[in-house]
Amino acid sequence: MPIIQEQPISPQVSICIWKIDETEEALLAFLELNETEFADFDRVKVASKRLEWLAARNALKQLLNPFGQFWLEKDQFGKPHLTDPCIGVSMSHANGFGAAAINHQGPIGIDIEIERPQIQRISRKFLNENETWAGTDTSKLTQVWGGKEALYKLHGRTQLIFADQLVIEEPSLKHITSGQIIEQNKTETFSLYFDYQSPLHICCAF
Incomplete structure (x- = not known):
């Protein structure tokens, strides 16, 4: 599991950075995507972007593991939210890395x-x-x-x-x-x- 950074940056906020060295199949195996999430993933056609999408989602899963299973849905503006809205979430990816952040007390953004x-x-x-x-x-x-x-x-x-x-x-x-x-x-x-x-x-x- 190639996590290069996982840490709290405040009492409410934590981030996780994931460096990709797995295959698409391996990254998918770590997740339990529901039908809506898998359809969202399947719309990504470029192989490198598919890996980054999965890495960001795995980074988020790592942060949320202590709180149980989760699923994401998008609002009318395309912003991802947990089906349980108590925790704010955000994800990013670039050049072979995925990243995620969570906030227990409000909205969050990571890049x-x-x-x-x-x-x-x-x-x-x-x-x-x-x-x-x-x-x-x-x-x-x-x-x-x-x-x-x-x-x-x-x-x-x-x-x-x-x-x-x-x-x-x-x-x-x-x-x-x-x-x-x-x-x-x-x-x-x-x-x-x-x-x-x-x-x-x-x-x-x-």
Whole structure:
């Protein structure tokens, strides 16, 4: 079971990162998907993405094992929820890894990213004027992007403009910062956890 990280990041929030070295059949065997979940999985046609989908789901299962069997359903916006809504859940995957996070006291979003030089070219499309701390540094820009993806997943309701409605504060040495979701006349602030486990940038919003 290739879990490279499983840890609580607050009394209510835990994350799990899964590195894929199994076959699709082996990853499926760890799960007990119901008919709806299997239909969702079967819509994924690219082999590498199928493995990542399963890895993220197995990471979530690892976190939820102490609480018994679970099943997921999606709301009208496509955000996954447990059939028992007491625990907030989120998943992500990238380049041979899957990730999951749970929150016992509210919504949550997780994102994992691998650094790419192209992010410097597209940064003007997602940077807010208050995020000058990122400059042109690829690592910091990846943190901003990952933080905004995590906030977007936490929000999970309507479309958000990354440059205007999502703002990431500079992470501290303790890996915790904050992020804002701005909608009309309302601004909500959430905690953001950042970590780097080569080659992954990990961000969790809660």
